[in-house]
Amino acid sequence: xxxxxxxxxxxxxxxxxxxxxxxxxxxxxxxxxxxxxxxxxxxxxxxxxxxxxxxxxxxxxxxxxxxxxxxxxxxxxxxxxxxxxxxxxxxxxxxxxxxxxxxxxxxxxxxxxxxxxxxxxxxxxxxxxxxxxxxxxxxxxxxxxxxxxxxxxxxxxxxxxxxxxxxxxxxxxxxxxxxxxxxxxxxxxxxxxxxxxxxxxxxxxxxxxxxxxxxxxxxxxxxxxxxxxxxxxxxxxxxxxxxxxxxxxx
Amino acid sequence: xxxxxxxxxxxxxxxxxxxxxxxxxxxxxxxxxxxxxxxxxxxxxxxxxxxxxxxxxxxxxxxxxxxxxxxxxxxxxxxxxxxxxxxxxxxxxxxxxxxxxxxxxxxxxxxxxxxxxxxxxxxxxxxxxxxxxxxxxxxxxxxxxxxxxxxxxxxxxxxxxxxxxxxxxxxxxxxxxxxxxxxxxxxxxxxxxxxxxxxxxxxxxxxxxxxxxxxxxxxxxxxxxxxxxxxxxxxxxxxxxxxxxxxxxx
Numbered sequence: 001x002x003x004x005x006x007x008x009x010x011x012x013x014x015x016x017x018x019x020x021x022x023x024x025x026x027x028x029x030x031x032x033x034x035x036x037x038x039x040x041x042x043x044x045x046x047x048x049x050x051x052x053x054x055x056x057x058x059x060x061x062x063x064x065x066x067x068x069x070x071x072x073x074x075x076x077x078x079x080x081x082x083x084x085x086x087x088x089x090x091x092x093x094x095x096x097x098x099x100x101x102x103x104x105x106x107x108x109x110x111x112x113x114x115x116x117x118x119x120x121x122x123x124x125x126x127x128x129x130x131x132x133x134x135x136x137x138x139x140x141x142x143x144x145x146x147x148x149x150x151x152x153x154x155x156x157x158x159x160x161x162x163x164x165x166x167x168x169x170x171x172x173x174x175x176x177x178x179x180x181x182x183x184x185x186x187x188x189x190x191x192x193x194x195x196x197x198x199x200x201x202x203x204x205x206x207x208x209x210x211x212x213x214x215x216x217x218x219x220x221x222x223x224x225x226x227x228x229x230x231x232x233x234x235x236x237x238x239x240x241x242x243x244x245x246x247x248x249x250x
Numbered sequence: 251x252x253x254x255x256x257x258x259x260x261x262x263x264x265x266x267x268x269x270x271x272x273x274x275x276x277x278x279x280x281x282x283x284x285x286x287x288x289x290x291x292x293x294x295x296x297x298x299x300x301x302x303x304x305x306x307x308x309x310x311x312x313x314x315x316x317x318x319x320x321x322x323x324x325x326x327x328x329x330x331x332x333x334x335x336x337x338x339x340x341x342x343x344x345x346x347x348x349x350x351x352x353x354x355x356x357x358x359x360x361x362x363x364x365x366x367x368x369x370x371x372x373x374x375x376x377x378x379x380x381x382x383x384x385x386x387x388x389x390x391x392x393x394x395x396x397x398x399x400x401x402x403x404x405x406x407x408x409x410x411x412x413x414x415x416x417x418x419x420x421x422x423x424x425x426x427x428x429x430x431x432x433x434x435x436x437x438x439x440x441x442x443x444x445x446x447x448x449x450x451x452x453x454x455x456x457x458x459x460x461x462x463x464x465x466x467x468x469x470x471x472x473x474x475x476x477x478x479x480x481x482x483x484x485x486x487x488x489x490x491x492x493x494x495x496x497x498x499x500x
Binding site: 047192232 | 289291292293294296298299300302303304305321324325328329350352354359366389391392393396400403405406417422423425431436437440446447448449450451474476477478481482483485486488489491492493495496497498499500
């Protein structure tokens, strides 16, 4: 039996990055797309609990959902696929998902959810908006084969960022840790046609810190970055440090 | 000068848990509420990038925003407060935010964003839907004083879950790590009045694993759980394990 691959994204079912990834992964196994009907950027690991979800069959092995990437993976695994998938892929996102910012990302959340459901999962992003989706898609197919062969390390999913370069200019692959963002997005304040103020959150490129081993450094140097991530946010280093805090009785 | 505290939540500006927390924190400092106009549950660390944000002044030191808890913290810190707050609190959420599920939580995301903006931050939740918000609010005030006095450990925010008990039945406070969820939410499939199918994501209580030191274990045993969290999702244990994967050239 061919491997079964569930594919989602947060740019929507018709996005170019998803089409390129679908095509490349079809060389590895049977691909079923379950993706948001439109763009769902920066939705984080959001679940739709307050309304019903609708599924539209776009074509054979391709479904559009009025929800988030997390909803799509959950519906795919529990309702739409006839067996548990062997892999979940999310992407290719048209823009970076690096460092602390992975917590905002719908693309990364799709892979988080896959892992929580017990499926080896990978998120793939272009480190800048770019037209080199084919390189990212081909690399993803290689990575898929590699995960199918080696297995995924326990409690781990992978976050991939591909530099916006033609294949021959890519210098290789680095296994990286997440870097730290140090510059914050600006908020624009304007006035609408009726004279009322509004705010709009901007999206400038962040600056970052954390050294050569980070995802930021890898893509800046022309390497594909692969970060093994988990969901245990516990900061173990400070557990004992806090033991002396006098918190009870109140 | 009094400490300045930015307060948000994901149940909306009029929620009972937020009102209780506001009242308790006003004993500690000046509190400014910047909260979603209505409920934003399970929105994760979502940012609103695709539309303008509107701010409505509800009353003195209380603003409603048509966005997520993350948007609220960003707007509060950058636009609405006249100086950088000394603390960010998010809550009291009417329901648990434990284990892996913290990544779905709008309440927890409010504190994540506070930390990313360099402010000591705390998320507070009732470990079951409950009417004992006052206990959680009073404990939060104690914790606020403690953080102002001791400082927050670097790169850390706190996730608090309070068991649904009257004060005299609470056994104390435990500093905990995140537990692991092992049971998944069910999806309900139904048919609408027009005969079309729809899906709705359920919300049963999860079962969990991870032992006595977890947040789940603490609240089940009647203790308030305080988990120090960070945002570095890197799974350092597997970085070297993946070094042998043959990923390039493709």
